[in-house]
Amino acid sequence: METAVDEWLTRVQEAAARLNGVANVTPVMTSRSLNERLGAEVFLKCENFQRIGAFKFRGAYNAMSRLTATERARGVLTFSSGNHAQAVALTGRLLGIATTVVMPQDAPAIKRAATMAYGARVILYDPQQRSREEIARDLQKRQGFTLIPPYDHIDVVAGQGTAALELCRQAGGIDQLLVPCGGGGLLSGCAVAARGMNPNCAVVGVEPEVADDATRSFYSGTLQTVANPPTIADGTRTPCLGRITFPLVLSHVTQMQTVSEEAIREAVRELFYRQKLVVEPSGALGLAALLSGKVKAQGRVGVILSGGNIDGPTMGQILAETAEAKG
DSSP states (O other): HHHHHHHHHHHHHHHHHHHHHTTTOEEEOHHHHHHHTTTTTEEEEEESSGGGBTTTTHHHHHHTTTTTTHHHHHHHHEEOHHHHHHHHHHHHHHTOOOOOEEEESSSSSSHHHHHHTTTTTEEEEETTTTHHHHHHHHHHHHHEEEESSSSHHHHHHHHHHHHHHHHHHTTTSSSSSEEEEESHHHHHHHHHHHHOOOOOOOEEEEEEEGGHHHHHHHHSSSOOOOOOOOOOOOGGGOOOOOTTTTHHHHHHHEEEEEEEEHHHHHHHHHHHTTTTOOOOOOGGGGHHHTTTTSOOSSEEEEEEEEEEOOOHHHHHHHHHHHHHHHH
């Protein structure tokens, strides 16, 4: 295991070098009131301030910057509900690579609009009828695109891990790290980075209760799936962990935990009202686990706030729920 961590830490460090001067070094926020409430030192890694508003830029740029001239000339294809789509589109614009994105028709409008604004061609599909992976395979076969998947790719995983690498350096070391989990790219990358920096760091993956495939996979040791789960955390609607991410999660993650839809909403409200941070539901999963008591904060705790791409109507609805409850 140590050798594997060392090899992956090297990949993450190399990714950090490629991202230097291109990706934002996102801030780490602290709060005395949050520390008092949780009985620990909490460090919020604000990937909502990353380019395109989410951590996904790290993995997309790291992967696409390593493509050969021939691979770039074919154009890049991906599938995503939004954040990876935007990341691939922006990276394509920066590197002069044509991009095509397969996106569910119910993806947040703000994410679809931003993806198109960065210059990508968007192909919409009905997730009730076909899977995005199936559509992408057909397109790749017919048109010869270079596929950069949203999480199950070595260079994507390494790029995502730079968020934890930065956090560990900015916070001066952490004892516990909470990371949102969809397909496991961010979780596995951050796990190997955090454990590489501190072998005793406890890494906790968090996902919605209604999208608990990774948690079931982790505790059963067998890959589990979920079909288009009805969660407000749209970034976690992936069907399962990947061929690369599943073994990494099994080997380097300490614990998996799930949180309710209401706990996710409460964390979004806490971040907005108390921390003055706009964070999308998927990005608030780690804090949701702490605030709801699903995970006990211990020592110096890092929390990856993975993104801030939430549209106005959704945020308005989440914030209004507090007023309605009080009224």
